[in-house]
Amino acid sequence: MPAASPALVPAAYPGCLQPRTILVAEALRHPDGTTVSCPAAALISGELHRLGMRPLRGTLHLDAACGPGADSTGLAVVLDGSIGMGVGFAERDRPGRLAAQLALGAWLSVVAPRTIRLAAPRAFCAGVERAIEVVERVVRDREPPVYVRRQIVHNRHVVAELESRGAIFVEELDAVPDGATVVFSAHGVSPAVREEAARRRLDVVDATCPLVTKVHAEARRYLARGDTVILIGHAGHDEVEGTLGEAPGRIRLVQDVAEVARLRVEDPARVSYLTQTTLAHDETAAVVDALRTRYPTLRGPRADDICYASTNRQEALRAIAGSCDLVLVIGSANSANSQRLVELAMRQGVAAAHLVDDATQIRPEWLAGVRTVGLTAGASAPPQLVTDTVTALSGLGAVTVTEHETTRETVIFSVPSVLRRP
Numbered sequence: 556m557p558a559a560s561p562a563l564v565p566a567a568y569p570g571c572l573q574p575r576t577i578l579v580a581e582a583l584r585h586p587d588g589t590t591v592s593c594p595a596a597a598l599i600s601g602e603l604h605r606l607g608m609r610p611l612r613g614t615l616h617l618d619a620a621c622g623p624g625a626d627s628t629g630l631a632v633v634l635d636g637s638i639g640m641g642v643g644f645a646e647r648d649r650p651g652r653l654a655a656q657l658a659l660g661a662w663l664s665v666v667a668p669r670t671i672r673l674a675a676p677r678a679f680c681a682g683v684e685r686a687i688e689v690v691e692r693v694v695r696d697r698e699p700p701v702y703v704r705r706q707i708v709h710n711r712h713v714v715a716e717l718e719s720r721g722a723i724f725v726e727e728l729d730a731v732p733d734g735a736t737v738v739f740s741a742h743g744v745s746p747a748v749r750e751e752a753a754r755r756r757l758d759v760v761d762a763t764c765p766l767v768t769k770v771h772a773e774a775r776r777y778l779a780r781g782d783t784v785i786l787i788g789h790a791g792h793d794e795v796e797g798t799l800g801e802a803p804g805r806i807r808l809v810q811d812v813a814e815v816a817r818l819r820v821e822d823p824a825r826v827s828y829l830t831q832t833t834l835a836h837d838e839t840a841a842v843v844d845a846l847r848t849r850y851p852t853l854r855g856p857r858a859d860d861i862c863y864a865s866t867n868r869q870e871a872l873r874a875i876a877g878s879c880d881l882v883l884v885i886g887s888a889n890s891a892n893s894q895r896l897v898e899l900a901m902r903q904g905v906a907a908a909h910l911v912d913d914a915t916q917i918r919p920e921w922l923a924g925v926r927t928v929g930l931t932a933g934a935s936a937p938p939q940l941v942t943d944t945v946t947a948l949s950g951l952g953a954v955t956v957t958e959h960e961t962t963r964e965t966v967i968f969s970v971p972s973v974l975r976r977p
């Protein structure tokens with residue numbers, strides 16, 4: 556589809572738009588009553604937001620009665636019968652007009668037919684679904700207020716949704732009143748946090764993923780036999796903080812091969828290792844090899860502690876990455892497994908890979924010359940965001956969607972027994 560220039564046509568919006576507030580059409584309604592849907596609305600909204608505007612989404616009513624060129628009521632663009640793009644803004648809003656033209660022009664310049672290759676599995680894992688269900692049930696069944704320590708999972712859409720249901724997210728337990736209900740996040744907590752909760756008689760519901768709990772149990776086992784425990788992971792991550800807390804000072808964190816070279820341990824013959832659950836397999840293997848070279852009697856889990864969900868999402872992406880011009884990973888910036896997917900795509904030789912919270916963060920310049928887009932989502936990202944992204948991209952021309960499933964996930968973790976109804 557050739558790129559077109561934004562055209563000025565009259566439009567009316569049944570409401571009052573403030574300066575810099577721009578109505579982005581999710582549908583264009585013609586005077587004859589016909590409606591053209593505008594799937595790219597999320598993309599246009601994102602660009603307007605980056606230009607400092609306040610985008611609203613809704614139906615834009617085209618009003619032929621204003622006459623040709625009478626753009627005093629707004630600006631609208633119709634590309635053709637199947638692809639619609641339109642925005643409306645206040646009459647005297649010059650910055651709004653300029654931003655609208657820039658945003659529409661940017662997206663129209665990358666209109667083209669594309670293939671979207673979906674990696675499968677993608678999006679929510681069993682541990683994340685369980686953690687979200689825990690919060691939903693606690694908010695529904697317990698007396699408010701209900702607190703959640705840290706983000707229940709690392710995704711801002713999930714957190715916002717649970718906040719809208721009444722959950723109150725806090726960083727530490729000192730923000731929770733004595734005796735109140737608190738949920739521990741999927742990433743787990745240190746024994747010190749559990750002790751504080753018990754001391755203050757908090758009503759704790761633990762949403763720690765069972766696979767993180769398993770790593771804590773391994774840490775305790777290795778420590779009990781007198782080993783120095785090396786945790787391979789990323790400093791500051793909630794899961795890593797919780798695992799290190801099993802024995803502050805006795806579990807040592809290494810993030811890469813270079814840090815292995817700087818390690819000093821009491822007894823090199825008694826060293827074990829653990830890994831964060833959401834690491835990339837290839838990178839972790841290099842660190843484990845370096846540890847084994849330094850400590851030949853190194854002991855650890857049978858393979859590593861990288862969970863099935865991280866493994867499967869990495870394998871699925873690896874299977875499609877080679878045929879993609881661009882890879883988009885849906886996930887939040889603090890989601891470790893999502894970040895690893897972006898890095899993996901780049902290691903696979905993809906020209907560009909980006910992490911986005913949702914379709915509004917996709918930038919038009921990323922799509923210039925791109926014909927095949929690989930799409931996946933981290934384990935904490937809602938699957939609906941992938942669907943929404945496919946819809947948004949379909950607003951830039953015909954899309955052919957293919958899915959490549961490398962394995963089918965059947966893992967389910969049930970919620971803690973205290974939350975199960977008889």
Ligand code: SF4
Nearest residue numbers: 680682683764832862
């Ligand atoms: S990514 Fe893995 S460890 Fe984390 S919640 Fe999901 S299954 Fe559990």
